[in-house]
Amino acid sequence: MTGATSLGLDDVIELGRQFRLQWEQAQQSYVLLYPEGMVKLSQSAGEILKRIDGKLSVAAIVKNLEQSFPNANLHDDVMNFLEVAYERGWIHPKQAS
Amino acid sequence: MNAAGSTPSKQAKPIGNPLWLLAEITYKCPLHCVFCYNPVDYTRYGKELSTDDWLRVLRESREIGATQLGFSGGEPLVRDDLEIMVAEAHKLGYYSNLITSGVGLNEKRIAAFKEGGLDHIQLSFQDSTRELNDFLSSTRTFELKSKTAKLIKQYQYPMVLNVVLHRLNIDHVQQILEMAEAMEAEYVELANTQYYGWAYVNRDHLLPSREQLRRAEEVTNKFRERVGNKMKIYFVVPDYYENRPKACMNGWGSVFITVTADGVVLPCHEARMLPGLTFPNAREHNMKWIWYDSPGFNTFRGDTWMKEPCRSCPEKVKDFGGCRCQAYMLTGDARNADPVCDLSPHHHLIAEAVAKAQQASSKPATVQPILFRDDKNSRALSESTVAQP
Numbered sequence A: 001m002t003g004a005t006s007l008g009l010d011d012v013i014e015l016g017r018q019f020r021l022q023w024e025q026a027q028q029s030y031v032l033l034y035p036e037g038m039v040k041l042s043q044s045a046g047e048i049l050k051r052i053d054g055k056l057s058v059a060a061i062v063k064n065l066e067q068s069f070p071n072a073n074l075h076d077d078v079m080n081f082l083e084v085a086y087e088r089g090w091i092h093p094k095q096a097s
Numbered sequence B: 001m002n003a004a005g006s007t008p009s010k011q012a013k014p015i016g017n018p019l020w021l022l023a024e025i026t027y028k029c030p031l032h033c034v035f036c037y038n039p040v041d042y043t044r045y046g047k048e049l050s051t052d053d054w055l056r057v058l059r060e061s062r063e064i065g066a067t068q069l070g071f072s073g074g075e076p077l078v079r080d081d082l083e084i085m086v087a088e089a090h091k092l093g094y095y096s097n098l099i100t101s102g103v104g105l106n107e108k109r110i111a112a113f114k115e116g117g118l119d120h121i122q123l124s125f126q127d128s129t130r131e132l133n134d135f136l137s138s139t140r141t142f143e144l145k146s147k148t149a150k151l152i153k154q155y156q157y158p159m160v161l162n163v164v165l166h167r168l169n170i171d172h173v174q175q176i177l178e179m180a181e182a183m184e185a186e187y188v189e190l191a192n193t194q195y196y197g198w199a200y201v202n203r204d205h206l207l208p209s210r211e212q213l214r215r216a217e218e219v220t221n222k223f224r225e226r227v228g229n230k231m232k233i234y235f236v237v238p239d240y241y242e243n244r245p246k247a248c249m250n251g252w253g254s255v256f257i258t259v260t261a262d263g264v265v266l267p268c269h270e271a272r273m274l275p276g277l278t279f280p281n282a283r284e285h286n287m288k289w290i291w292y293d294s295p296g297f298n299t300f301r302g303d304t305w306m307k308e309p310c311r312s313c314p315e316k317v318k319d320f321g322g323c324r325c326q327a328y329m330l331t332g333d334a335r336n337a338d339p340v341c342d343l344s345p346h347h348h349l350i351a352e353a354v355a356k357a358q359q360a361s362s363k364p365a366t367v368q369p370i371l372f373r374d375d376k377n378s379r380a381l382s383e384s385t386v387a388q389p
Helices: A041-047 A058-068 A075-087 B050-065 B081-092 B108-116 B130-137 B142-154 B171-183 B195-202 B208-231 B287-293 B324-331 B349-356 B373-387
Strands: A013-015 A022-024 A027-034 A037-040 A091-093 B018-025 B068-072 B094-098 B120-125 B161-164 B185-193 B232-236 B255-258
Touching: A013 B185, A027 B195, A041 A075, A041 B120, A058 A075, A075 A091, B050 B081, B050 B287, B068 B081, B081 B094, B081 B108, B108 B142, B120 B142, B130 B142, B130 B255, B161 B171, B161 B324, B171 B185, B171 B208, B185 B208, B255 B287, B324 B349
Parallel strands: B018 B068, B018 B255, B068 B094, B094 B120, B120 B161, B161 B185, B185 B232
Antiparallel strands: A013 A091, A022 A027, A027 A037
């Protein structure tokens, strides 16, 4: 299960089941909640994570973000963020069930 | 820091919003663990908050920003209205955690928690062996806990296993981790005992030797390498073996609220032991006032309360002088530096306890018998606390 170390463009990704993404009014930011704590997310991290729904592939998420923010060249930043999120166990490729 | 618009006060920083709410909904517990952090005189405290009181506490705390919620105790499953609180917590947007011994959890209840939106369950074990688990909790619960672990998996909860470590079980870390792996735990907390409450009374029985600690960490690191990401292992060292204090509660009144069974609201779950402080009761005040304005929550905010060596120490911004309760328990003054710090003039108190723990024999002759947390011992200890000058 820990064999794959990086995400492929075609991988459909989802949040780990112990994580929950939520908008926090008091902090004016998205936060990622999990059993032992909470990560306050930057605006861009929030924009990326909220698109992860267990249906879209990595490529589709990048495309979706590029449509929402057409002036920025996002591809590399998004991929970097997703890799870090994967390493931390926040997200993973959806397993066929 | 620019606190434009804030009221003039002693605070260098404006008061932030709380993030964590620990709801100790009852002190009742079917277990009698020797390291329990509950107050030793818990039998003295009054009536538990009603369901409606708790629902209001949840609502008001959420309004001021609390996001993480722990249902704890005692054993929270003792309360049969927990299902109602769980459902309300979910509606309010909490990330909720049931911190339990597993005793009292059955399929009907876990189904209701799932339905109500409970986010996860932290199950405590006392040891990997039935003998020691049952001895340490003074009950026969090991088989029951194992069944509970299966239920937690069956209902697709992430499994967070908590094992409190100390002198009597720390040599079993390998077996404990293997047990956790067999249960497919996602998180394992190997939390060395912190010496408060019952654990403080039993400290000489529980503090491990340096060598025991070293071996346990080595085993843990090897295990981590093997299992990688699938199981996250936290290893919390006992602060007695540190030379700087823990940043207790991330600072007094900084992110954390505890509400006790009888409604007293505290900046940490031990603070009610501190003399001379009055903590508000949730029956009488709303959580917003309690957090921002109550004297109890403001006493140790900022650093103007500090004495030397903390006051002029550059590290005070990192550790806030450590733990007020530990300072009080060991030195008699909550404003002193936490004696864990080797700059504290009272550090020898920690050093002496640590030195004692290095003795090869597991039972120094002078040690009092180990005290299980139960009502009889609590009443005896309450009398001895009251009798003090």
